[in-house]
Amino acid sequence: MTTLDPAYAPAARPDTPPGHARAGASLPRRIWRGRAEDAPWVRPAFLALMLVITLAYLWNLSSSGYANSFYSAAVQAGSRSWKAFFFGSLDAANAITVDKPPATLWPMALSVRVFGLSSWAILAPQVVMAAATAGVLYAAVRRRFSAAAGLITMAVFALTPVAALMFRFNNPDALLALLMTVTVHCVLRAMEKGRTKWLVWAGVAVGIAFLSKTLQAFLVLPPLAVLYAVCAPVPVRKRFGQLGLSALAMVVAGGWWVAVVELWPASSRPYIGGSQNNSFLELTFGYNGLGRINGEETGSAGGGGGRGGGGQWGETGIGRMFNSEVGAQVSWLLPAALILLVAGVWLTRRVRRTDTARAAFLAWGGSLLMTAAVFSFMAGIFHQYYTVALAPYLAALIGMGVTVLWEERAHGWAGAALAATVAVTAYWAYVLLGRTPDYLPWLRTAVLATGLVAAVGLLLAARLGRPLALVAVVLGFAASLAGPAAYTVSTLNTGHQGSIVTAGPSSGGMGGGPGGGGGMRPPGQGGTGRQGAGMGQPPTGTPPGQGTGQGTGQGRAQPPTRNGGPTQNARRGTPPTMSERGGAGGMGGLLNGASVGSEARALLEKDADAYTWAAAAIGSQNAASYQLATEDPVMAIGGFNGSDPSPTLAQFRKYVEDGRVHYFVPGGGMGGGGMGGSSGTASQISSWVEENFTEVTAGSATFYDLTRPKTDG
Numbered sequence: 172m173t174t175l176d177p178a179y180a181p182a183a184r185p186d187t188p189p190g191h192a193r194a195g196a197s198l199p200r201r202i203w204r205g206r207a208e209d210a211p212w213v214r215p216a217f218l219a220l221m222l223v224i225t226l227a228y229l230w231n232l233s234s235s236g237y238a239n240s241f242y243s244a245a246v247q248a249g250s251r252s253w254k255a256f257f258f259g260s261l262d263a264a265n266a267i268t269v270d271k272p273p274a275t276l277w278p279m280a281l282s283v284r285v286f287g288l289s290s291w292a293i294l295a296p297q298v299v300m301a302a303a304t305a306g307v308l309y310a311a312v313r314r315r316f317s318a319a320a321g322l323i324t325m326a327v328f329a330l331t332p333v334a335a336l337m338f339r340f341n342n343p344d345a346l347l348a349l350l351m352t353v354t355v356h357c358v359l360r361a362m363e364k365g366r367t368k369w370l371v372w373a374g375v376a377v378g379i380a381f382l383s384k385t386l387q388a389f390l391v392l393p394p395l396a397v398l399y400a401v402c403a404p405v406p407v408r409k410r411f412g413q414l415g416l417s418a419l420a421m422v423v424a425g426g427w428w429v430a431v432v433e434l435w436p437a438s439s440r441p442y443i444g445g446s447q448n449n450s451f452l453e454l455t456f457g458y459n460g461l462g463r464i465n466g467e468e469t470g471s472a473g474g475g476g477g478r479g480g481g482g483q484w485g486e487t488g489i490g491r492m493f494n495s496e497v498g499a500q501v502s503w504l505l506p507a508a509l510i511l512l513v514a515g516v517w518l519t520r521r522v523r524r525t526d527t528a529r530a531a532f533l534a535w536g537g538s539l540l541m542t543a544a545v546f547s548f549m550a551g552i553f554h555q556y557y558t559v560a561l562a563p564y565l566a567a568l569i570g571m572g573v574t575v576l577w578e579e580r581a582h583g584w585a586g587a588a589l590a591a592t593v594a595v596t597a598y599w600a601y602v603l604l605g606r607t608p609d610y611l612p613w614l615r616t617a618v619l620a621t622g623l624v625a626a627v628g629l630l631l632a633a634r635l636g637r638p639l640a641l642v643a644v645v646l647g648f649a650a651s652l653a654g655p656a657a658y659t660v661s662t663l664n665t666g667h668q669g670s671i672v673t674a675g676p677s678s679g680g681m682g683g684g685p686g687g688g689g690g691m692r693p694p695g696q697g698g699t700g701r702q703g704a705g706m707g708q709p710p711t712g713t714p715p716g717q718g719t720g721q722g723t724g725q726g727r728a729q730p731p732t733r734n735g736g737p738t739q740n741a742r743r744g745t746p747p748t749m750s751e752r753g754g755a756g757g758m759g760g761l762l763n764g765a766s767v768g769s770e771a772r773a774l775l776e777k778d779a780d781a782y783t784w785a786a787a788a789i790g791s792q793n794a795a796s797y798q799l800a801t802e803d804p805v806m807a808i809g810g811f812n813g814s815d816p817s818p819t820l821a822q823f824r825k826y827v828e829d830g831r832v833h834y835f836v837p838g839g840g841m842g843g844g845g846m847g848g849s850s851g852t853a854s855q856i857s858s859w860v861e862e863n864f865t866e867v868t869a870g871s872a873t874f875y876d877l878t879r880p881k882t883d884g
Contacts, residue, residue: 213318217309220322224305224329227663228298228339233290234666237799238341240764241670241811242276243293244795245269246341247802249280250288256280258432260441261791264783264804266818269791270445270454270811272428274382275343288802297345301338304349305329308563311356312570315531324570328562332658332674333500337559340667343384344559350380351391352563355534358395362530365405367413374417378424385459387560388425390545394537402533404525429455442817444791444810449817466550484553491547492558499603499675501558501565503655505543507596508565511572512536514588518575531571539564555673577644580632590630593647597622600654610676611657622650669764670792764796765836770870772800775834779803786874787823788836789813789853797836806832809853820855827877834867835860835875 237243241261245268249256252263259273260266269276278296286292305325313321328334337344354376361369373395380388396414403410432440432451446454466484485496493502512532519529542560546553573592579585597619604615628635628643635643658675775797779785787806788794794807808823809815818826826832837857865879 209318216322217318217325220325221302221305224325225298225302227329228301228335229295230663231666232294232298232339235294235339236290236666236668238290238294238668239670239672240668240795240799241791242269242279242341242343244791244798244805245273245276246279246283246293247288247799248804249273249276250283255441258441261444261794261807262784262798262804264806265441266784266804266806267442267791267810267815268444270458271343271384272382272451274379275341275346275384278346279341288799293341294339297338297341300345300349301329301334304338304352304563307349307352307356308567308570311352311359312531312567315359315527316571317574320570320574322570323573324566326652327504327569328566330652330655330659331501331503331559331562331566332655332662333556333559334562335659335662336500336667336672336674337556339663340556340672342556344556346383347380347387348559348563350376350383350388351538351560354380354391355395355538355564355567358399359527359531359534361413362399362403362525362527362534365403365409365413367416370399370413370417371420374420375424378421378426381421381425382428385455386463387557390542390560391538394541395534398530398533398537402524402526402530442810442815444807444815444817447816463551463553464545464549484551487548487550489547492543492561495606497555497558499606499658500555500673501561503600503603503658504565504569504596504651505561506599507592507651508536508539508568508572510588510592510595511568511576512539514576514585515568515572518579518585528575532568535564535567535571539568554671580629580640586630586632589632589647590626593622593629593651594626596651597626600650604654604657607676610661614653614657618650618653621646621653625650764792764799767796767800768870768872771797771872771874774867774869774874775801775805776803779833782833783826783831784833786834786836787832787856787877789838789857793836793838805836808856809851813853814851816852818856819852820859823856824859830878832877835864835877837861837873837875 245255245259245261248260248263252260252265254260255263255265256277257273258265259268259271259276261269278299279293282292282296283289305328308324308328309321312324334348337348354373357369357373357376360366361373377388377392399414400407400410403413405413429451432443437449443449443451443454445458447457485491486494491497492505512535515532516529516536519526519532522529539561542564546557546561573589576585576589576592580589600622601615601619604611604618625643625646628639629647632640632643661676662674775785779801780803783804784806785801785803786794786797787808788797789808790813791807791811794805798805806818806826808818810817823832835856837860860875860877863880864875864877865881867874867876867879
């Protein structure tokens with residue numbers, strides 16, 4: 172029977188905890204030296220890698236400006252109002268919330284409260300989450316396997332392009348990925364001795380993750396619950412009791428906020444964005460829940476293509492994670508992870524039921540397979556960056572699998588498995604790099620050739636001797652990581668704004684419409700631009716003539732200042748947006764913000780303190796742009812899509828009669844005369860304003876002054 176080398180796995184017996192830091196040592200010494208049994212190089216290597224990851228992810232961070240202005244506006248609101256902070260309101264006057272629960276916004280809002288509104292204050296907490304995720308991955312893998320396995324896991328995670336994208340962006344996915352990593356780690360800790368507290372902590376992590384991105388947090392529950400129910404080293408009755416306590420902890424950790432929101436009088440809280448009935452439960456199980464699976468999201472920009480079909484959100488099916496829209500984001504090492512998962516399960520096939528090595532493969536592998544399966548077949552809204560959820564699971568499987576097979580290389584099948592893993596990975600990198608033929612064209616051939624040489628060396632590793640075998644290992648790592656590393660560097664060097672962002676250079680793919688692939692470009696944007704720049708997105712905060720001018724479509728943006736020049740402008744050569752011309756915002760207003768010139772900002776800022784809202788705009792992205800430019804509350808009529816029934820025409824008229832809204836910004840969102848049609852409340856409000864109030868201009872932008880009825884003019 173093939174068994175793990177005890178020297179390789181310091182916690183090979185579930186009832187034997189791994190070593191701890193040297194007793195009696197000072198705290199700095201314990202931090203630097205780590206475990207008593209560690210080699211002297213282990214802890215310095217870990218700390219150095221943590222530092223490299225943090226600095227790399229901080230590099231060029233401000234180039235993304237306010238990133239997704241939708242969430243940045245909510246962060247700004249939460250930094251000004253504790254009520255907005257609690258509910259996740261888009262504006263400090265609490266008209267409407269974002270279409271997610273607010274946990275992701277809280278760290279960023281606290282950062283802005285302390286450091287002031289800036290790109291760094293918003294995005295730096297996401298980088299901290301990247302470092303925390305890498306640290307948890309190391310702890311989880313190192314605890315059961317080797318330090319080398321933990322370090323490899325950290326490196327693979329950090330070099331996954333979509334991780335470099337989303338842990339420098341302000342969407343909810345970074346916190347979700349961190350908490351899912353914590354969940355798996357806690358379950359594996361519980362598996363060691365059947366300790367209830369670790370399973371309860373896992374439930375708490377899932378509950379908080381629910382407050383980040385609702386039901387996506389539950390994707391790991393089936394494989395982890397089954398694993399614990401079958402393999403935990405305690406009696407069956409206790410296992411189910413512990414799972415029940417974990418579920419209770421999950422409900423409490425995530426449900427307290429839901430209960431408060433649902434019980435709070437609707438008249439004194441903001442409208443729940445994304446819902447049609449002002450209910451967070453409806454949002455959870457509808458637009459953010461089953462609607463994502465079956466493609467029937469009420470109020471969405473459109474449905475999916477159905478199983479195996481192509482539609483707004485791209486084709487569904489088993490190959491989705493590898494296709495031209497998604498593959499380069501996360502799938503570089505996905506074939507390798509699947510091979511190593513099979514190898515790890517095979518290697519531990521004869522160990523006892525409670526073996527923690529097998530549990531680790533099943534926990535990370537089950538989480539990977541479950542999440543990837545849902546992503547592959549969901550017919551509703553799907554964005555490429557969702558796949559960041561796979562990065563920690565994939566990285567752990569690579570770290571564990573590679574090191575276990577290396578230790579077992581004396582067995583012919585282990586060397587063959589390693590060789591096959593490297594060869595398949597090199598070939599798949601060759602394919603992915605071929606989708607961007609103008610980006611480092613030499614790299615794909617070099618990767619394939621190096622990978623094949625390394626595969627032959629690994630196949631013969633047992634005969635070559637240790638020095639030559641180590642050369643093969645180095646070549647194998649180089650071939651496997653060169654492709655994703657190149658795409659990660661490209662991602663780190665480029666700013667990203669808007670609702671739809673992707674990592675790496677453009678693959679030329681079209682995502683199938685709004686939100687589906689991000690390949691759609693505004694008029695005049697060249698085909699060499701970065702995929703996922705969004706639709707009509709001007710780089711947030713770039714002064715005239717200071718964009719990259721490289722056709723990236725995402726620009727090097729800086730956040731605006733209250734007293735500076737133009738706060739937002741398109742990059743050099745980009746035509747003015749719809750809102751600048753006074754036209755409908757269309758899909759550009761739906762998915763990305765508007766350009767706000769200095770004259771428009773000055774107009775909205777004048778006497779803004781005399782009003783509850785300095786302005787009202789159709790769609791959250793349009794409203795967010797003006798709010799970030801002025802730092803005054805701007806009402807988002809209709810929420811993100813402009814299709815939410817908030818406020819109603821009667822409510823808005825009352826706000827205007829009471830003198831609470833100063834200006835109206837025309838255009839934007841589905842409800843502004845676009846797909847929302849003429850029957851939506853946003854369209855009704857637009858028509859009423861245009862018929863009854865005076866049009867004013869500021870620079871090239873057009874507004875309606877809600878304090879000047881046409882009859883007075």
